[in-house]
Amino acid sequence: MKKRIRILSFIAVLSICLLFTSPALAQTPTPQPGGTAYQGDKVVVANTYRLQKGDSLTGTLAVIGGTATIENGASVTGDIVLIGGTITIDGTVNGNLVAVGGAVTLGDGAVLNGDVVTVGASLNRSATAKVSGTITEQTPSFDLGNGSGWQFPWNSSQNLLAKFLTAAFESLALAALAVVIGLILPRQTHQIAETIHTEPVVAGAVGLLAIVGSPILLIILIITVILIPVAILYILAFGLAFVFGWIALGYLIGQQMARLFRAIWSAPVAAGVGVLILSFLVGMINLIPCVGWIVGFILGLLGLGAVVMTRFGSMSSSPKPVAPVIPPVPPAPSDPTQIPPAS
Amino acid sequence: MKIIKYLPLILLVIVLLGCSLTVNVPTVNTDDTETYEISQPVPDNIQGAEIDIEMGGGRLNISSGSSQMVEGTVVYNVLDWKPNLSVTNNEVLISQNHTSNVGIPNGNIKNDWTLKLGSTPMSLRISAGAYAGVLDLSGVALTNLEISDGASQATVRFDTLNPADMQRLTYKTGASSVDLIGLGNVNTSQIIFDSGAGNYTLDFSGALAKDLNVKMNSGLSLVTVIIPKNTHTIVNLDDGLSNVDAEGSWTVSNSRYEASGSGSTITIDVEMAIGNLVLQQK
Numbered sequence: 001m002k003k004r005i006r007i008l009s010f011i012a013v014l015s016i017c018l019l020f021t022s023p024a025l026a027q028t029p030t031p032q033p034g035g036t037a038y039q040g041d042k043v044v045v046a047n048t049y050r051l052q053k054g055d056s057l058t059g060t061l062a063v064i065g066g067t068a069t070i071e072n073g074a075s076v077t078g079d080i081v082l083i084g085g086t087i088t089i090d091g092t093v094n095g096n097l098v099a100v101g102g103a104v105t106l107g108d109g110a111v112l113n114g115d116v117v118t119v120g121a122s123l124n125r126s127a128t129a130k131v132s133g134t135i136t137e138q139t140p141s142f143d144l145g146n147g148s149g150w151q152f153p154w155n156s157s158q159n160l161l162a163k164f165l166t167a168a169f170e171s172l173a174l175a176a177l178a179v180v181i182g183l184i185l186p187r188q189t190h191q192i193a194e195t196i197h198t199e200p201v202v203a204g205a206v207g208l209l210a211i212v213g214s215p216i217l218l219i220i221l222i223i224t225v226i227l228i229p230v231a232i233l234y235i236l237a238f239g240l241a242f243v244f245g246w247i248a249l250g251y252l253i254g255q256q257m258a259r260l261f262r263a264i265w266s267a268p269v270a271a272g273v274g275v276l277i278l279s280f281l282v283g284m285i286n287l288i289p290c291v292g293w294i295v296g297f298i299l300g301l302l303g304l305g306a307v308v309m310t311r312f313g314s315m316s317s318s319p320k321p322v323a324p325v326i327p328p329v330p331p332a333p334s335d336p337t338q339i340p341p342a343s
Numbered sequence: 344m345k346i347i348k349y350l351p352l353i354l355l356v357i358v359l360l361g362c363s364l365t366v367n368v369p370t371v372n373t374d375d376t377e378t379y380e381i382s383q384p385v386p387d388n389i390q391g392a393e394i395d396i397e398m399g400g401g402r403l404n405i406s407s408g409s410s411q412m413v414e415g416t417v418v419y420n421v422l423d424w425k426p427n428l429s430v431t432n433n434e435v436l437i438s439q440n441h442t443s444n445v446g447i448p449n450g451n452i453k454n455d456w457t458l459k460l461g462s463t464p465m466s467l468r469i470s471a472g473a474y475a476g477v478l479d480l481s482g483v484a485l486t487n488l489e490i491s492d493g494a495s496q497a498t499v500r501f502d503t504l505n506p507a508d509m510q511r512l513t514y515k516t517g518a519s520s521v522d523l524i525g526l527g528n529v530n531t532s533q534i535i536f537d538s539g540a541g542n543y544t545l546d547f548s549g550a551l552a553k554d555l556n557v558k559m560n561s562g563l564s565l566v567t568v569i570i571p572k573n574t575h576t577i578v579n580l581d582d583g584l585s586n587v588d589a590e591g592s593w594t595v596s597n598s599r600y601e602a603s604g605s606g607s608t609i610t611i612d613v614e615m616a617i618g619n620l621v622l623q624q625k
Contacts, residue, residue: 047399047400086537101517102540183563
């Protein structure tokens with residue numbers, strides 16, 4: 001568990017660094033015998049990257065939706081993070097490797113002095129590749145039944161750094177869940193997202209109504225005693241609706257990002273990327289004292305309302321237009337001078 | 344309905360709060376659109392001919408029918424992405440700058456690669472970022488094919504039999520939507536498919552001339568495998584958390600799915616973290 005926390009903390013810190021310290025990303029290439037030494041962090045977004053034989057990189061390498069190759073004879077001194085991309089390593093890495101939803105190949109000459117963690121990613125390792133640390137291949141798991149219950153990124157009562165880490169970790173977990181939901185319920189997710197997009201005000205109002213009305217309804221159900229099981233089911237459904245709405249909102253953001261990149265992302269990709277960004281940013285905004293929570297709350301309302309309006313995405317929120325009833329037109333008389341008999 | 348009245352105000356507050364956060368994300372700046380012409384003649388000695396394509400994010404379309412070894416255009420509007428063509432012995436490398444820091448496109452990026460390949464037997468290696476496109480490799484004499492991409496939307500087609508014996512087809516992809524059509528025409532005995540999260544279709548239609556072994560290693564995925572009817576096929580699954588939908592006539596034994604048929608055999612070893620595997624016969 002400690003190990004897991006350590007790795008996740010690393011991901012979180014890296015995420016924060018990537019978002020807020022881009023000026024430090026500038027690299028200083030230094031020619032060296034047989035190759036070039038690059039100093040500083042390297043971010044590859046939707047692009048290709050190749051560290052050639054003899055080259056070295058000192059710093060963190062982050063590959064997001066791109067493809068990277070570390071050739072035999074090249075080295076990276078720093079951690080590598082892969083999100084939704086591919087990486088082929090045939091050289092030396094003095095650091096950890098974390099891959100989320102991507103494809104990792106450790107070739108014949110790969111030497112990795114650190115740990116390897118994959119989350120929903122594929123790992124293809126040559127028999128001669130050397131990994132001095134541990135390899136952890138994880139599929140997403142969600143512990144909804146622990147004592148503290150499920151926490152959204154903005155719902156934390158820790159110190160500032162811990163909040164950062166928690167937000168980053170839970171954003172990743174939500175993103176992984178979003179990928180799964182995008183895979184198995186793409187149509188429903190799209191339907192809810194469409195409702196958020198086209199009717200945000202109504203969705204927000206319905207969401208607020210659900211938030212306000214639910215406690216009243218629950219009290220009524222519990223008072224009857226016999227309907228307590230229904231109340232429990234209602235609470236479960238409410239929680240699912242909130243999470244589903246959040247994922248649909250992230251999916252909508254993912255779609256907009258894909259449009260920005262002039263690309264077409266499949267539902268799992270759009271949902272995963274969108275939820276990751278949405279959750280992390282909302283988690284950060286939540287750090288604003290007193291009012292920070294409002295953003296997550298309002299956005300949550302939008303998603304919740306849209307889920308309610310579309311019955312978990314099973315139907316359109318807008319009623320189908322009713323075809324106007326057109327009275328039958330009497331057949332035209334063959335002789336225009338003739339008047340049809342009155343019925 | 345008062346809430347509706349105040350919602351725009353609340354949203355405005357949210358926007359203002361959002362605007363108060365400054366996130367410095369590296370971006371890519373565009374310039375005037377330029378066109379880079381490629382026309383590489385067939386080498387005198389075609390032994391070991393190889394084409395390497397290394398592109399960033401954009402569009403990539405490849406087809407056959409060139410009288411050259413490779414020809415085409417790259418239309419781009421990021422100055423830093425000017426392609427470079429280098430020839431070493433029989434190896435042609437067409438690449439874009441991959442050493443500078445790369446940021447998020449600002450929305451008007453143009454990086455369109457349109458290439459035609461000749462009939463020279465060649466090894467083809469493609470390394471791309473997030474791209475969309477169709478690689479129609481029908482009739483191209485490929486001795487080896489390796490494709491590696493990031494988050495992509497791609498279709499790779501083999502509508503006719505590969506005139507050359509292919510040593511191996513390797514496809515590595517990140518979070519993508521990829522369709523491989525006509526894999527029976529690839530004329531190889533080994534396919535390696537590594538993928539992250541995404542939707543993938545592997546269609547084995549075509550003139551399967553020899554036994555084919557496929558090693559599929561996938562993350563969170565929806566994978567559809569299409570097998571021609573009456574083709575002997577064995578699908579071995581690992582112990583992942585995958586759901587399998589087998590459509591057609593399959594004999595199931597533990598994690599082994601077998602479709603009877605004659606001729607060459609397709610053996611697919613699947614390692615999937617979590618997802619859905621659809622087996623279809625057409």
